[in-house]
Amino acid sequence: MTTTASQEAFLQAFHAERPAVTAEAFGRGRAPDGRSSYELLCERVAGRQRVLDLGCGDGLLLEFLAQGNERQLAGVDLSPQSLALARRRPALSGARLEEGRAQALPFADDSFDACVSHMALMLMGEIEQVAAEVARVLSPGGVLACVLGGGAVGGEAYDRFLGLLRGTIEEVPASQRIPALGDRRTRSRNGLDEVLAPAGFAAVDWRTVPIDLSGPVEQVWAAVSSLYDLGRLDGAAVEHLRDAFFAGVRDMTTAEGTVPCAFKVHIATAQLHY
């Protein structure tokens, strides 16, 4: 199996069990202006009629895009289980939802005015091929707008969780570790430029926004423990991590029982040359 194939097999198996995990964990996250990262992404493609969601998962972003707009919407994802949930959303009854790979998009040339992707582009292997496929299905002047994970803000529960997770991953046997996912270049502005420019995109617009996920400890644990890295840990390792997390955030919990938690997202937008 190639590296990309084994990464995709892991992602498919993970989402077969957890088809709505990202929307459940991050849908309630809020930027400083009160909007979710899904809503921030919608703003980037305002006025664009034909929109493709790359790695659409259970369709939450597409549902936002459908609100109050007569758009032609499409989504593609590796996971049939996530797509089944997307198809159950009434707002997406007219959307074209396809099982497939971003590296071989099942759409004709010039089909879309915009392509969006929420927390998915940074997971994809053969990223030059993804860029070429997005450029192929976009019309000239079309826009690619992505939300990419940017790590912990620091000094809050997600930061502490990542420290504990690193320790756990070091201790478990290799069989409980997941394959490295995606291409690191998608995590920085310069790296993304390097990937997108050869496919015909202009320089990337790059913003970093903190997303607040604070809440009761159970809720914060549900969010942080949805990371792919836990996907192969056995029950004992997860329980150990959970206990360490609950103990580790006690000193930062407010009198009202709120655990401060935040992560950063990068919002990257690039326009295809005319």
Ligand SMILES: C[S@@+](CC[C@H](N)C(=O)[O-])C[C@H]1O[C@@H](n2cnc3c(N)ncnc32)[C@H](O)[C@@H]1O
């Ligand atoms: C972290 S989830 C995000 C789901 C959704 N965009 C959201 O934010 O709620 C990443 C999604 O990307 C999909 N994905 C990853 N690599 C892919 C690829 N090469 N082609 C199509 N979908 C892919 C996964 O199956 C998964 O549903």
